Amino acid sequence: MGFFTAVGVEGLKIRKSKMIWITLAVFTAAPLMAGFFIFVLKNPEFAKSSGLIGDKAQLFGLADWPTYLSMLAQIIAVGGILVFGFVTSWVFGREYADRTIKDLLTLPLHRLSIVMAKFLAVFITNFLLGAYVVIIGVIIGFFIKLPAWSMEAVLDGGFVLLVTTILTSTLSTPPAFVACYSRGYLAPIGFILFMVVLAQVIAAAGYGAFFPWAVPALFSGIAGTGAVLGLSSFFAVFFTGLIGLAATLYWWLYADQH
Template identity: 65%
Template sequence: MRHFTAALDAENIKIRKSKMIWITLAIFTLAPLMGGFFMFVLKDPELARSSGLLGDKAQLLGEATWPAFFSLLAQIIAVGGIIVFGFVTSWVFGREYADRTIKDLLSLPVHRTLIVIAKFVTVLVTCLLLSLYVIAIGMLAGMVVGLPDWSYATAVDGFYLLASTTALTLALSPPVAFFACYGKGFLAPVGFVIFMVVCAQIIAAIGYGEYFPWAVPALFSGMTGIEGGLESSSLLLVLLVGVVGFSTTLVWWLFADQY
């Protein structure tokens, strides 16, 4: 337990002192603010049109209500989270190869399983905090805009949607860790994330998104107009991807230095 705590502390220090966290915060600050802006435009399209804003295009979002805004925030986490969470994961695992500190970690008198788990816990905590940050900024933007239809039931449903979408998106991060280790750097995992996002868009567009794990969070968030309308098999696929990604990353750390 002492070794695990030490490994976790080391990973947390790396996160706090890196520029990566500020880049991700900047990205996740802009997204909910833009969502609040679109809701403002949608709430009063006549004012937006007279002010020169894109009121007609903003109407494509639907209606300016709290349920619609919760769904929009969930879509931000689902689509943006795959990229941002993948970036965080690739940094946590890939930097050891980029900075050439992997040999130092492998030579430590600490079981490598503990190092891998500490890295995944760091990714989990960091991404959860980023999601909470998005939700907090989004809630503040919604209150400033003055969105209607707020109620206890709406809040419970909205936070359930956000929590579930975050969990599904996080479950897709472990394969990124494996590609960071296999590719020994940042290029392979970032390329993998971009490729999966593109494939998710194409596969969802032709109607088979529920069978492609990287499209499931966006579908669950209501991007197609139906929130949470997925079979349990789709959710199990996402879980399976997470388990396989974690297992392959762990196996790589345990045996890669034998070659």
């Protein structure tokens, strides 16, 4: 069985699992909520009659396409840490939970190829999930007739969305190692939740630019235009992703598998 066949098999596992449909349901709710808030912001009369909802919607700024695309990027940055990490935890952890790891190890395929096939399937799934959020969000944006649509807004917003998705997906490799080390998917989910909470605390303290799990949210504009990220912030994210990838590869190649 070749490498791309292994990728196809991993993709089939994801497509046939209940996990991906639960994930889609969660990610569908996010742009719907964003669209609702932007609709409230766009209609002052409705916002006034909604009380606190209208007041909260005012926090997002103007009801236009640049603001809305920024909201979608923030959804991917924050929600993607959880959702992308959950997908990764399931792909790697289920082999231990379902006790199918022994079957993988008997295949006439190098362990390196198995791990890389899993990672490639995960990254493709994550990007498709990110694209799904953007497509649903854009449809909602046209439905509520947001103003300020322009090619410049699309290019700027698209760039932020793309980079945010890449940064967030890169941080999904450490949960893969935790899943392998713990031989399940509960520990990596706990790890992800801990990192999300820790990112909030560190960002509130003013050091979010130095903590990898806070960088995607800051880049998406969740802290406003005041947050400045240097090359060291992006390096920290990709270095963390590389460490997670290397640790997972090392575990599969050299750790005892039972």
